[in-house]
Amino acid sequence: MKSYEVIKASMEEPGVKAVAATLKVSPALVYKWCEPPAVDGDMDNSGAKNPLDRVKEMYTVTKDIRLVRWLCNQAGGFFVANPAAPEGKKDFDRNIFNETRGMVREYSQLLDEITAALDNDPGIDSNEAVAIRQRWENLKSMVERFVIRCERGHYR
Secondary structure (H helix, E strand, O other): OOHHHHHHHHOOOOOHHHHHHHHOOOHHHHHHHOOOEOEOOEOOOOEOOOHHHHHHHHHHHHOOOHHHHHHHHHOOOOOOOOOOOOOOHHHHHHHHHHHHHHHHHHHHHHHHHHHHHHHHOOOOOHHHHHHHHHHHHHHHHHHHHHHHHHHOOOOO
């Protein structure tokens, strides 16, 4: 789906006016977000650059996955990158070893973050919680990619 199609579909339940009022923008702008973007010389497409396209551009410029992870977290989930295409058959044994070793390393680093946070004082402050969250997100992503590869038969 295109970004404007996603936005248009998401407006069905609350309605454009309700969304516009909540965001403190005009309904006309929200309607523009629901249209295809304006293309050079094509007056039929008059949509405005929508928030989804802007977030995508922010990620493209920064390459900071935290933007995507934060958004996914706000929706009650988490981001997992698509696994890379499988390599040649002889690389499978090496790759499965590298991936499992990487997961164990990431888990160890998570435990190190927790231990370091508790060594400083009896509690975990907000900055330490952020570091722990980052390690946890990395670990979840690694394990999910591994499971997806297993399900796709990459390690046969």
